[in-house]
Amino acid sequence: MEPMNDDLTSLDARIDHTNELLQRMLAEVAKTPSTHAIFVDAGYLYAAAGRLVAGTEDRRAFDLDAEGLIEALIDKARTIFADSRLLRVYWYDGARRRIHTAEQQSIAELPDVKVRLGNLNANNQQKGVDSLIRSDLESLARHRAISDAALLGGDEDLVSAVEAAQGYGARVHLWGIEAPEGRNQADPLLWEVDSQRTFDLDFFKPYVSRRTAHAFDTMGVTRPPREDVRFVGAQIAAKWLAARGREALVELLPGHPYLPGSVDQDLLVEAEGLLQYSLRGQADLRRALRDGFWEHLQAQY
Numbered sequence: 391m392e393p394m395n396d397d398l399t400s401l402d403a404r405i406d407h408t409n410e411l412l413q414r415m416l417a418e419v420a421k422t423p424s425t426h427a428i429f430v431d432a433g434y435l436y437a438a439a440g441r442l443v444a445g446t447e448d449r450r451a452f453d454l455d456a457e458g459l460i461e462a463l464i465d466k467a468r469t470i471f472a473d474s475r476l477l478r479v480y481w482y483d484g485a486r487r488r489i490h491t492a493e494q495q496s497i498a499e500l501p502d503v504k505v506r507l508g509n510l511n512a513n514n515q516q517k518g519v520d521s522l523i524r525s526d527l528e529s530l531a532r533h534r535a536i537s538d539a540a541l542l543g544g545d546e547d548l549v550s551a552v553e554a555a556q557g558y559g560a561r562v563h564l565w566g567i568e569a570p571e572g573r574n575q576a577d578p579l580l581w582e583v584d585s586q587r588t589f590d591l592d593f594f595k596p597y598v599s600r601r602t603a604h605a606f607d608t609m610g611v612t613r614p615p616r617e618d619v620r621f622v623g624a625q626i627a628a629k630w631l632a633a634r635g636r637e638a639l640v641e642l643l644p645g646h647p648y649l650p651g652s653v654d655q656d657l658l659v660e661a662e663g664l665l666q667y668s669l670r671g672q673a674d675l676r677r678a679l680r681d682g683f684w685e686h687l688q689a690q691y
Contacts, residue, residue: 424474424537427530428463429523431543432483435459438544438567438574442591443598452600456481456497457676458658459597462651463565464502467540470563470587477536479503480526482519496673501647524551531558540565541583544575552582563587567594596655614665616678622661623682630683631690639687646684657683 444452498505508518
């Protein structure tokens with residue numbers, strides 16, 4: 391009987407060793423912070439936000455402050471996924487021969503943003519964007535790079551992307567844009583996701599405007615140096631702090647380097663007034679403005 395006892399003892403030892411390894415693995419998983427990413431179908435965004443705010447889906451008829459809107463989406467995600475960190479924002483759009491436009495290039499230069507381009511056909515319709523979204527969602531979920539995905543889109547073709555990510559354990563949260571009439575998201579997509587959230591007119595209004603002459607025309611006007619814009623950011627920060635106090639500062643600091651959408655929009659408008667120069671589409675100057683704002687606030691903390 392001794393050989394059998396030895397076998398049982400060996401088996402018990404292996405089971406104990408396996409349990410120990412599992413406990414270590416679970417402990418490591420518990421210490422790993424959750425991670426989320428935001429996936430934006432720009433075709434859906436421009437069409438739905440343009441229709442909601444400007445009354446048209448024609449991109450040529452309105453301006454969209456993509457930088458400010460991305461900041462607002464990041465800020466919203468930080469609130470929704472409170473115990474999670476942002477991996478990055480994925481921005482999917484179409485371009486002829488997949489060559490970035492000036493606007494797409496400025497978006498690509500933003501921190502924590504990855505621009506992915508499909509093609510545009512002769513009718514200005516996006517081709518290949520849905521497959522890019524599926525590829526990224528599936529790859530990130532498979533490699534456990536994200537635990538949650540916020541998807542801003544509405545096309546039924548995105549259902550397969552959602553299913554692929556969910557198959558690897560990621561949760562997919564569909565974000566939508568309020569439709570003036572009916573729906574602008576496919577029912578099968580709504581049925582498939584883990585949660586749904588719709589952003590209304592008030593959310594998008596600061597970032598979409600009908601294309602008219604800017605209040606501050608940049609044509610023939612000297613572009614201000616980055617240091618001047620940074621200084622203006624510091625000036626506005628001093629005024630902001632005097633008006634709101636240190637309690638507001640303490641609430642703002644954990645979000646660094648991002649500003650809440652309302653604060654960022656107020657900063658932009660006031661800076662343009664002081665500079666008498668439009669900062670729309672000027673990604674480097676917008677960053678300099680925020681840098682000056684943050685540097686002053688952090689120096690006072």
